Amino acid sequence: MKDKLNSINVVAVGVSGRGKGMLRRLLPMEDVNIVGISDLYEDRMEEAAALVEEARGVKPVLKRDYRELLEMDGVDAVMTAASWTAHARICLDAMNAGKYVGTEVGGATSIEECWELVRTSERTGMPCMMLENCCYGRPEMAVLNMISKGMFGELIHAEGGYRHDLRDEVCMGRENRHYRLANYLNRTGDVYPTHELGPIAKYLGINRGNRMVSLSSMASKARGAAAWVAQHKPDDEYLKGREFALGDIVVTNIKCAHGEVITLYHDTTLPRPYSRGNLLQGTKGIWMEDKQGVYFDGVSPKPHEWESIEKYYKRYDHPLWKKYIREGVKEGHGGMDHLVLRGFVNAVKKQIQTPIDVYDTASWMAITTLSEDSVNMGGLPVAIPDFTNGRWIEREPSPDTPFNLDRVCRAAYL
Amino acid sequence: MKDKLNSINVVAVGVSGRGKGMLRRLLPMEDVNIVGISDLYEDRMEEAAALVEEARGVKPVLKRDYRELLEMDGVDAVMTAASWTAHARICLDAMNAGKYVGTEVGGATSIEECWELVRTSERTGMPCMMLENCCYGRPEMAVLNMISKGMFGELIHAEGGYRHDLRDEVCMGRENRHYRLANYLNRTGDVYPTHELGPIAKYLGINRGNRMVSLSSMASKARGAAAWVAQHKPDDEYLKGREFALGDIVVTNIKCAHGEVITLYHDTTLPRPYSRGNLLQGTKGIWMEDKQGVYFDGVSPKPHEWESIEKYYKRYDHPLWKKYIREGVKEGHGGMDHLVLRGFVNAVKKQIQTPIDVYDTASWMAITTLSEDSVNMGGLPVAIPDFTNGRWIEREPSPDTPFNLDRVCRAAYL
Numbered sequence: 001m002k003d004k005l006n007s008i009n010v011v012a013v014g015v016s017g018r019g020k021g022m023l024r025r026l027l028p029m030e031d032v033n034i035v036g037i038s039d040l041y042e043d044r045m046e047e048a049a050a051l052v053e054e055a056r057g058v059k060p061v062l063k064r065d066y067r068e069l070l071e072m073d074g075v076d077a078v079m080t081a082a083s084w085t086a087h088a089r090i091c092l093d094a095m096n097a098g099k100y101v102g103t104e105v106g107g108a109t110s111i112e113e114c115w116e117l118v119r120t121s122e123r124t125g126m127p128c129m130m131l132e133n134c135c136y137g138r139p140e141m142a143v144l145n146m147i148s149k150g151m152f153g154e155l156i157h158a159e160g161g162y163r164h165d166l167r168d169e170v171c172m173g174r175e176n177r178h179y180r181l182a183n184y185l186n187r188t189g190d191v192y193p194t195h196e197l198g199p200i201a202k203y204l205g206i207n208r209g210n211r212m213v214s215l216s217s218m219a220s221k222a223r224g225a226a227a228w229v230a231q232h233k234p235d236d237e238y239l240k241g242r243e244f245a246l247g248d249i250v251v252t253n254i255k256c257a258h259g260e261v262i263t264l265y266h267d268t269t270l271p272r273p274y275s276r277g278n279l280l281q282g283t284k285g286i287w288m289e290d291k292q293g294v295y296f297d298g299v300s301p302k303p304h305e306w307e308s309i310e311k312y313y314k315r316y317d318h319p320l321w322k323k324y325i326r327e328g329v330k331e332g333h334g335g336m337d338h339l340v341l342r343g344f345v346n347a348v349k350k351q352i353q354t355p356i357d358v359y360d361t362a363s364w365m366a367i368t369t370l371s372e373d374s375v376n377m378g379g380l381p382v383a384i385p386d387f388t389n390g391r392w393i394e395r396e397p398s399p400d401t402p403f404n405l406d407r408v409c410r411a412a413y414l
Numbered sequence: 415m416k417d418k419l420n421s422i423n424v425v426a427v428g429v430s431g432r433g434k435g436m437l438r439r440l441l442p443m444e445d446v447n448i449v450g451i452s453d454l455y456e457d458r459m460e461e462a463a464a465l466v467e468e469a470r471g472v473k474p475v476l477k478r479d480y481r482e483l484l485e486m487d488g489v490d491a492v493m494t495a496a497s498w499t500a501h502a503r504i505c506l507d508a509m510n511a512g513k514y515v516g517t518e519v520g521g522a523t524s525i526e527e528c529w530e531l532v533r534t535s536e537r538t539g540m541p542c543m544m545l546e547n548c549c550y551g552r553p554e555m556a557v558l559n560m561i562s563k564g565m566f567g568e569l570i571h572a573e574g575g576y577r578h579d580l581r582d583e584v585c586m587g588r589e590n591r592h593y594r595l596a597n598y599l600n601r602t603g604d605v606y607p608t609h610e611l612g613p614i615a616k617y618l619g620i621n622r623g624n625r626m627v628s629l630s631s632m633a634s635k636a637r638g639a640a641a642w643v644a645q646h647k648p649d650d651e652y653l654k655g656r657e658f659a660l661g662d663i664v665v666t667n668i669k670c671a672h673g674e675v676i677t678l679y680h681d682t683t684l685p686r687p688y689s690r691g692n693l694l695q696g697t698k699g700i701w702m703e704d705k706q707g708v709y710f711d712g713v714s715p716k717p718h719e720w721e722s723i724e725k726y727y728k729r730y731d732h733p734l735w736k737k738y739i740r741e742g743v744k745e746g747h748g749g750m751d752h753l754v755l756r757g758f759v760n761a762v763k764k765q766i767q768t769p770i771d772v773y774d775t776a777s778w779m780a781i782t783t784l785s786e787d788s789v790n791m792g793g794l795p796v797a798i799p800d801f802t803n804g805r806w807i808e809r810e811p812s813p814d815t816p817f818n819l820d821r822v823c824r825a826a827y828l
Contacts, residue, residue: 219675221570251675270696271700283662305687381793
């Protein structure tokens with residue numbers, strides 16, 4: 001399919017650390033022009049503009065209120081890496097202005113917000129893509145490929161987590177302006193579920209032949225952040241003696257329409273090495289990321305013994321990754337940051353649906369607010385809305401995405 | 415303390431594979447006499463009796479109805495490895511006959527059953543010990559020792575599982591008489607939680623300064639066992655085409671009085687290598703069994719990087735294990751089977767409370783029936799009874815057990 005647009009004009013909203021990283025990865029793309037930048041902080045805006053000017057020789061338009069940028073001529077897309085609680089409003093304004101929108105990850109604060117994203121995307125015809133980079137991770141995509149070859153058999157269970165000790169980022173004090181800090185002080189629940197949930201949702205055909213139906217969340221006490229502050233920032237006026245609302249560990253069990261159970265962990269305020277904690281089990285095999293191991297019934301050489309996943313990663317590299325490696329992997333979380341941005345940019349250029357669509361975006365974001373509800377009601381199971389309004393039953397895997405899992409998610413259920 | 419009994423007379427009830435294994439480990443103990451054996455199957459009883467006769471030259475009394483053995487003179491203790499659903503009744507009859515009772519692991523089928531164990535033990539003064547071998551596992555006890563030294567800081571979260579592919583044991587057909595089969599066909603929930611929960615309960619000071627207050631369980635669909643039968647026993651008259659009730663993966667979140675969250679997995683009908691899936695997190699450190707790794711804040715050499723647990727196992731071996739290694743480790747799940755039996759036998763000889771008491775036994779067994787209730791109500795959280803009737807608040811760690819964790823579980827809460 002030929003691109004309808006040779007190049008696209010993008011407005012970037014929110015240019016903190018993550019937003020600037022996004023710009024750095026977009027600027028080498030010759031088919032992407034950064035025409036406008038918005039941030040609530042002047043210094044961030046100027047820094048980001050300097051990056052663009054240095055790379056392209058043209059200074060983008062800067063506005064503290066991003067809505068003014070939406071009125072500019074020729075803007076094709078908005079990409080936002082603003083704070084979590086601002087994502088939905090920015091997405092809505094962008095779609096209402098007739099723009100594609102790509103949003104950095106983060107959960108919703110209400111179910112109504114998720115529905116509004118869906119309604120607005122449906123009404124305007126504008127796609128809304130969560131830029132979930134882990135959907136494009138090399139291990140995750142190789143596993144997706146193995147699933148499509150039937151190696152795991154029927155999928156039964158998946159685990160994953162955002163298990164990342166962020167104490168020395170988040171708890172550095174208010175002047176550090178970390179988007180997580182205010183959330184950690186006030187909310188408890190899985191505030192950041194999508195790095196693991198996005199890929200799992202693709203494995204399980206969520207919103208295309210399957211859906212998430214209910215969840216129960218429990219949160220531990222919150223001790224890690226306050227203990228870190230007491231030890232490392234004992235004189236911080238803002239944080240001294242404050243209680244954090246966010247439980248150190250939040251565990252969420254999600255039930256799917258076809259009987260699979262997904263278990264998610266949010267774990268960012270205790271000492272630990274980084275892990276996405278991926279584990280996948282089916283009737284024929286298992287993958288465990290922390291073990292770097294797999295086991296396949298009748299395939300693995302020794303019964304009941306792990307084998308290294310390395311040779312499988314090589315043999316089952318996803319076609320997208322094979323091509324990408326041939327062309328030379330770009331930086332950014334091992335290359336996946338580049339791929340997710342290209343997924344979005346290519347959809348804008350072709351003027352087609354994004355590979356992660358508004359139903360994905362809404363249903364993944366919803367997990368956060370529902371997890372908070374469940375935690376606050378002592379682990380009570382809560383229903384997960386069907387944002388497709390029944391269309392998930394018949395929705396085909398999109399032919400335009402690398403997540404086309406025809407063999408598994410359709411064959412199993414129809 | 416001097417032993418009150420130089421040797422003890424034991425009746426063994428239930429001598430299938432596990433029961434015979436128990437006998438094999440008891441027979442070399444010169445201070446233990448096996449005076450009676452009971453089983454519903456004649457062949458099993460005769461096989462077990464032959465083991466005893468070969469080792470000791472005396473044939474024990476055999477009775478299909480174990481209650482007849484309780485009337486014999488001089489019986490000090492009953493040890494049972496009968497089927498799960500028979501454990502409680504055997505324990506009750508033994509205590510009512512004035513005998514110590516040690517029971518192999520397995521969950522309860524009702525909360526009333528658990529209360530009856532507690533009431534009967536309190537009324538008769540007879541201890542009731544779940545023979546949870548994993549409480550005596552070398553890694554588990556080393557970790558317990560590290561906790562007592564404060565290495566994990568305040569404990570926040572623990573995970574564990576019985577993750578053991580049992581398809582080729584359980585699904586071999588009715589004639590195999592596996593105690594799990596009828597349960598798997600009829601029940602869903604965490605039917606076997608204690609291998610991981612027992613040690614975790616000791617870490618967290620459950621029933622001694624802390625307690626489990628509620629749980630929520632979710633079960634996946636049940637596919638693994640039936641798929642195995644279809645492939646390996648397609649002509650089995652009893653199993654052909656049968657549906658199993660037990661979800662392949664059951665995940666249970668337990669909330670504790672002091673805000674810790676415990677996550678348990680039951681996972682026995684899908685292909686996978688064995689694991690107890692232990693993970694423990696505190697404000698200062700983490701242990702992950704599958705990774706064979708630990709990380710301690712300010713102690714581990716590289717920030718955010720696992721280090722091997724090997725040197726810690728050596729440095730922090732539990733005193734009980736140090737002594738045991740000096741004396742020569744006995745076989746049986748790496749030695750822990752011997753230690754748990756000695757824990758019971760020594761308590762009987764000294765005529766003191768068992769190191770795992772009736773409150774432990776009841777509260778651990780209760781998780782099974784409560785998990786079933788929760789699964790059957792869609793993950794609804796259910797309350798976990800306080801089997802100590804409030805005494806957990808003031809109960810001291812027992813000085814007579816290797817699980818004395820004074821520093822951690824008392825200092826944190828009182």
